[in-house]
Amino acid sequence: MIGQALKPRVGWLTDLTTGALVKDIVAGLILSILLVPQAMAYAQLAGLPPQTGLFAALLPPLIYALFGTSNFVSMGPVALVSLVVAEAAGNAPVPPEIAAAVIAVEAGVALALLGALGLGRLVNFISEPVLLGFTAAAAFLIAASQLPTLIGVEAPRAGDLPTALQGLWSGIGGFSWATTVIGLASLGALLLINRYAAAILWKLGLHPPFRQAVAKSLPFVVIVLAALAVSQIAAPVETVAAVERGLPSPPWPLGGPSLWLSLLPSALAVAVIVFVTATAVAKSLAGKDRSALDTSREAVALGLGNIAAVATGGYAVGASLSRSALVEDSGARSPLASIVASLVVLAVLLFLAPYLSLLPKTALAALVISAVFGLIKIRAIREIVAHDRIEGAIVGIAFLATLIFGVRLGLAIGAGAGLAHFLWFSSLPRVTRVGSDDGGASFRSVDRDAVTIDTLPVLIVRIDRSIYFGNAAFCEDEIFACLARHDGVTCLVIDMRAVNGVDASGAAMLRRLTERLHEMDIAVHFAEAHEPVTRALTSLDANICCFHRTIQLAMEQCGAPVDERIAPT
Structure with missing residues (x-):
């Protein structure tokens, strides 16, 4: 202030012995x-x-x-x-x-x-x-x-x-x-x-x-x-x-x-x-x-x-x-x-x-x-x-x-x-598909870990950085690229646990993303979003997307309970 x-600051004067x-x-x-x-x-x-x-x-x-x-x-x-x-x-x-x-x-x-x-x-x-x-x-x-x-x-x-x-x-x-x-x-x-x-x-x-x-x-x-x-x-x-x-x-x-x-x-x-x-x-x-x-x-x-x-x-x-x-x-x-x-x-x-x-x-x-x-x-x-x-x-x-x-x-x-360097690094966030090998107790990237990925037609992706104007378009492109690699996706779950903030450009991108996927008959579910992020995304249409506390709840909403779709290895 x-x-x-x-x-x-004169407190040290009174403390002198x-x-x-x-x-x-x-x-x-x-x-x-x-x-x-x-x-x-x-x-x-x-x-x-x-x-x-x-x-x-x-x-x-x-x-x-x-x-x-x-x-x-x-x-x-x-x-x-x-x-x-x-x-x-x-x-x-x-x-x-x-x-x-x-x-x-x-x-x-x-x-x-x-x-x-x-x-x-x-x-x-x-x-x-x-x-x-x-x-x-x-x-x-x-x-x-x-x-x-x-x-x-x-x-x-x-x-x-x-x-x-x-x-x-x-x-x-x-x-x-x-x-x-x-x-x-x-x-x-x-x-x-x-x-x-x-x-x-x-x-x-x-x-x-x-x-x-x-x-x-x-x-x-x-x-x-x-x-x-x-x-x-x-x-x-x-x-x-x-x-x-x-x-x-x-x-x-x-x-x-x-x-x-x-x-x-x-x-x-x-x-x-x-x-x-x-x-x-x-x-x-x-x-x-x-x-x-x-x-x-x-x-x-x-x-x-x-x-x-x-x-x-x-x-x-x-x-x-x-x-x-x-x-x-x-x-x-x-x-x-x-x-x-x-x-x-x-x-x-x-x-x-x-x-x-x-x-x-x-x-x-x-x-x-x-x-x-x-x-x-x-x-x-x-x-x-x-x-x-x-x-x-x-x-x-x-x-x-x-x-x-x-x-x-x-x-x-x-x-x-x-x-x-910071701007370049932050403009290329990691967007990865995640899966589980322990019955849904935890979800990790399938690119790094040997996890069971039998979640289709539910596709789970995670964005590993806050979304702002410098990387919003990149995130959108990466999500659609991931969808293109998998046929028959009916539900997209976006793991938001690593997203600590979303600016106006990021919110506009997610709004555009949900609308495009709705036209493609793909439901969008956000999971594990922090409260400030949830508040920043109030402009999203609640009729075509929804938020869930955990990935498990999102998958249940998609009609694919975790314990049925992901078997422990």
Whole structure:
């Protein structure tokens, strides 16, 4: 409901105890150690000044704490959203900061409306195969976009893989040895930490919640060591631009109507990515504290959080799985942990801003590249390919489309392929003859099971899907084809147990079917129809067809009792 989705959630404040408060503060401090470098790195990925990521991490956690449903979700800059912003803002006719702010506001408004109107389920039309292919390709694009920074090459920002590789190749001759060595060393250390740190800490006797907290804090150590290395060498290595102390301000004005219209497709792509990924994160953590996920509230929280990010000079934000998992693993009990982390970010901006200029950009690029490997879920893709080759092909379509055409168009093509598969699949329902081998206790398809089919002149068919405009004609054709294969049919029993709904086109088809069969002197009986389906078919002429609770009753009405016509084998 609209009122509930827009009502702040403050119950967690009254549930706080002294022990829980201490745990939340500790978890927030641990989160901030990962949040600060990630926020700067993802802003760099978006083509924005690194401090913009810190600006974006200030208000969204507070907004989510008031309107969201999970105690652990960490809102802030994320890789996928940053990639979309980079593609759109880099091609906009205004400074990137303004374009990024417009995208955040538009995405925020779209999400807030989605939640307020209870339309969050629309995003479910983007299937799992599409998301897997899209995110895997996005990981490659993110890594490719950071390679020039990793090795100190000046290359134009690209939204697709061919352009990115071409730009990298054209500038490869100007790479910096010092930058490359520090970047590759940082990347190697980060990959080793991601792979082995938690297991090594366990063997050393460090157990939850401290094990995961320490493991997730090690990337910050790598960034600091990289900064120390840069300060000790004579070769020039590009570092983060100087950040002034103080509170940020939004980049007003935000352009005219033409700019907003041109950026709207990118903003909608951001909204979809933010909502889908954030919902997945919230679902993965909901069971651990037995909290209930309300998708409408999630959409409102995410939307208002994006709008709030612009108010502090930030850009579009989402929910981070790695940071959210860290919050839960660190023993947090409420959203206060994320608020504490945002306060730490504020303290960094107020008191430590000048020191941020010591951080090398190549180390931040390494942090981004090391983080995107989690977007490639090989095991899940293999399971989908094994389950259905067509859905496996959809994974490939989304993957290749995103690599070749960029994230916005790639997501649209992947979603279109998924919807096309669904429409094609649902337009070809299975219409099969059924019979029994147990005296009518059960009825199964004669195509799959060795069942007795001595029911003629009564023909029993089953429709294995809801009937709607896309498959109504196919169902009609299949029923008449089945009738043509059997001579002397005087009664047709349609098993409706698998039909969960019938739209106006389906009802018109069944009405036409009963009338044609009546002219052919074939009686029509519907069996085991659900009550909503029966109500949808009230327009059928009761004088030429009727409904029965079971197939057995329908056959008795046809003058062919089951126990006489179907003998057990």
